Amino acid sequence: MKLLRQLRNFTRGEFLLAVVMTAVASGQDLIENTLRTGENLFAPVPVSILATGALGSFCMFKTEEPSGYRGILPGQPFRTFDMIDNFIFGEALPVSAAAFWAAGILADSDQIEDTGEELCRGLLYTYSIVQTLKFTTGRLRPDRSNNRSFPSAHAAGASCVTAVLWHRYGAEVGIPLSALALYTCVSRVNIGKHFPSDVFLGSAVGVACGIASALVEGEGLGDSFAFSLSVDIDTEGRITPGLW
Numbered sequence: 001m002k003l004l005r006q007l008r009n010f011t012r013g014e015f016l017l018a019v020v021m022t023a024v025a026s027g028q029d030l031i032e033n034t035l036r037t038g039e040n041l042f043a044p045v046p047v048s049i050l051a052t053g054a055l056g057s058f059c060m061f062k063t064e065e066p067s068g069y070r071g072i073l074p075g076q077p078f079r080t081f082d083m084i085d086n087f088i089f090g091e092a093l094p095v096s097a098a099a100f101w102a103a104g105i106l107a108d109s110d111q112i113e114d115t116g117e118e119l120c121r122g123l124l125y126t127y128s129i130v131q132t133l134k135f136t137t138g139r140l141r142p143d144r145s146n147n148r149s150f151p152s153a154h155a156a157g158a159s160c161v162t163a164v165l166w167h168r169y170g171a172e173v174g175i176p177l178s179a180l181a182l183y184t185c186v187s188r189v190n191i192g193k194h195f196p197s198d199v200f201l202g203s204a205v206g207v208a209c210g211i212a213s214a215l216v217e218g219e220g221l222g223d224s225f226a227f228s229l230s231v232d233i234d235t236e237g238r239i240t241p242g243l244w
Helices: 001-011 014-023 028-040 042-061 078-088 092-106 109-138 155-167 171-190 196-217
Strands: 229-233 241-244
Touching: 014 196, 028 109, 028 196, 042 196, 078 171, 092 109, 092 155, 109 196, 155 171, 155 196, 171 196, 196 241
Parallel strands: none
Antiparallel strands: 229 241
């Protein structure tokens, strides 16, 4: 019975992405890109990120309170923010990525289509790794709701999207999304769904899978995840910051 409950959990919204990708995986390019994404997880940068995540998560695990840290952001507006964040980076995330990809195909927009495909490939590996770890570790959540605490799928998904969109659109998009992903991590701890170690490893998995998906383009990371700051001062003494 316990095994059946676990398998039923695997059919939730976060795995809709796998179903969508299976249904549309008729083109050789998509199959090849998906396989290359998996190969890229063994590249130096993703491996380093995963190793750092595993080490950091282990250190946190050794010092965590068994009851968790629920309520570290008490009161409003955080309750509302947590509810919105839970939906956006929960079941809605893989559906949104697939819809974004489909919109690019229908609109005949190569940029939107490529971004959507990159998101879907990254999330496919992200959720596959996360759900495998959840099933094998069986860690009880701080709120005792179930034993799927480790690692956090919300933190992983948010981090994967951040890595992919940073690569596609640069720091002007990546930095705000990084702040949002960080809030997602804090939120999952705040509502009692995860321990800090859960969200730390989840984030590492998401970033690694996002980068592995981005590397399929074959151009390397280059300056994709870099950003520069500048300050311009005009003749009237007005200061204008710049970011690119």
